[in-house]
Amino acid sequence: MNAWTLAEENPSGSFALDALSRIIAHIGSPGFASAALSDINRGLPAGSWSVYRTSTASAPVCYLSGSYLRRDATGHCFRAYRDGLYREDSTFEALTGNTLGIVHLTAGDVRNAGHRRMIYERHRLRERLSAARRRDDGSILTVNLYRHDDQAGFRDRELAEFGIMARGLFSAVERQIALQPECGLRNDEQALRRLAPDLAAREMDVCLRLLRGMSHDGIACDLGISATTVKTYRNRAFARLGIHRNNELFAAVLRGDEGALRSR
Known part of the structure; x- marks a missing residue:
């Protein structure tokens, strides 16, 4: 050997x-x-x-x-x-x-x-x-x-x-x-609106791009904002949704499971 x-x-x-x-x-x-x-x-x-x-x-x-x-x-x-x-x-x-x-x-x-x-x-x-x-x-x-x-x-x-x-x-x-699956944007937006009707426009923009598998840097580039600002909108959106991680966002949208979100 x-x-x-x-x-x-x-x-x-x-x-x-x-x-x-x-x-x-x-x-x-x-x-x-x-x-x-x-x-x-x-x-x-x-x-x-x-x-x-x-x-x-x-x-x-x-x-x-x-x-x-x-x-x-x-x-x-x-x-x-x-x-x-x-x-x-x-x-x-x-x-x-x-x-x-x-x-x-x-x-x-x-x-x-x-x-x-x-x-x-x-x-x-x-x-x-x-x-x-x-x-x-x-x-x-x-x-x-x-x-x-x-x-x-x-x-x-x-x-x-x-x-x-x-x-x-x-x-x-x-x-x-x-690494992250792509989903149809229109269906995702409808699902997010059902889960959190009070999502602000920029919070929605960030969540939709997370669902497309984009990184924080990619979202910042796409929206013309800083990566730090992306994280701020993400955190606000997650607080409204009652979640903490990206995988929870994917799971909630794919299931359309509002009850699972609110029970966390």
Whole structure:
């Protein structure tokens, strides 16, 4: 029998596998977005990142986003994108089939002037490096790293490192998204109204997105508010519902069991 101890760092000198091992450990954590971005920055500096699904047929959905050691403007960027810019987004047109692809572009490569001005120029984004896959329904799930104007451009070595880690990073993100089931929004809203008729609009917004499996960071990005504010609305909603945890919210909505809520 042989046994040996693994080195703390990857002896090949590539940071990608080390980063992935740390990112995998965060799957399922409410702090996945910030923790994963911090791990990515151990070897591939990125000022911010986002994970969203986009389609020309329906409004995009942001699952998570965040910034590293800077003011977080990802929520403002996504709101501008969702408010109509996504319809003219041609940056993923080179993707074919449903295989994972890499897209690297600079702000100047964004052909739509409004898209370039309202997101890249307004928020001083220099480059985007994405891992993206087209789904069977035509939508595209994309994991995006952004360099800002105060950062150097991506170098060839960094692009190669991203290529090594892209598939594992994409799978980790997909798993994070899939951990909570999606439910029909309209039915969920009706169920929540029956369970707690006094839910405020923002409390409803947050609960509906929790039911879609979105993280606190993703909800903050989608609604254009801070993650701290998301938690405040969640706590208020849970107090009205008489629950304490996300799994209780899922169980109550799936059963429509008002009695179970009030008996807690």
